[in-house]
Amino acid sequence: MKCITCENLSFQIICKTCQNNLLIPSFHKRELQKDFFNFSFYSLSELEDLISSKYYFHGDRVFNTLAKLSFAKFAKNFSLDTDILAIPIDDHTRHEFSHTAILARHLNSKHIKAKYNCLKATNIVKYAGKDLEFRLKNPRKFKLENISNQSVILVDDLITTGTTILEAKKVLERKNNTVLFSLTLADAKI
Template sequence: MKCILCENLSFQIICKKCQNTLLQASFHKREIEKGFFNYSFYALSDIEDLISSKYYFHGDRVFNLLAKLSFFKFAQNFTYAQNILAIPIDDHVRHEFSHTAILARHLNSQNIKPKYNCLKAQNIVKYAGKDLEFRQKNPRKFKCTKISNQMTILCDDLITTGATIKEAKKVLEKRNNQVLFSLTLADAKL
């Protein structure tokens, strides 16, 4: 197989050299509402092609690798006094896998446990390339099931305006859940 970045021969979809030189995760913090923060690991401009792999058959391998380099490392170093649930935002399966479920799975650790199929969008609208006004006029209309009175972290692949994360947070809080913060692979504003 060839590395999808450098096209050199590799046993993985992205070779070790590219992982070490091009995909070193760094930690970025953005306040998306007063006192509520999103943490991301990459600038969207650095991994945009990799994020768009979620639309293709090989995307699960790309997301597993990105999650291993970022979400997994985060979870191994994160401690908290209580147990926390990692909630993937709208983890329905499209294109044979759920990219947000992959991210949440890599948070599984001593303090964090993923919880799937809890936060589903009732309005399946594509936000890619859309502005804040479009996003506000076309909310996801999340439905929260199977979870209440829990400490949580939200997981998604990308933050642009923060509208999706804020909407998801509000829905979880209506069921008496506390959302500590959100984690995304990439931030479009970096």
């Protein structure tokens, strides 16, 4: 098979050379509300083609590679005195896999446990290419099941305006959960 980044022969979808040279995560912090932050590992311009792989059959392998390079390393170095749930935003399966579930799974560690199928959008509107006004007029209308009184990290692949993350945060807080922060692979504003 060929590496999808450099097109050299590789046993992996993204070769080790590209992983080591092109996909080095850097940590970005963006305040979405007072004292509530999103942390991302890449700028969208670095990953745009790779993130769009979520629409194709090979996307699960791409997301697993990206998650190993970023989310798994984060989890290995993160500690808190309490147990934390990693909640993927709207982790329903599209194109045979859930990209947000893959990201959350790589957060599993001594202190963090991924919890799936609990935060679902009831309004499946596509936000790609849409402005803030459109996003605010068409909320995701999340439904939360089986989570209350927990410390939570929200997980998504991309942050653009932050409206999806903030809407998910509100829904979780209504059930007395503490949303510590959100983690995304990429930030569109960097």
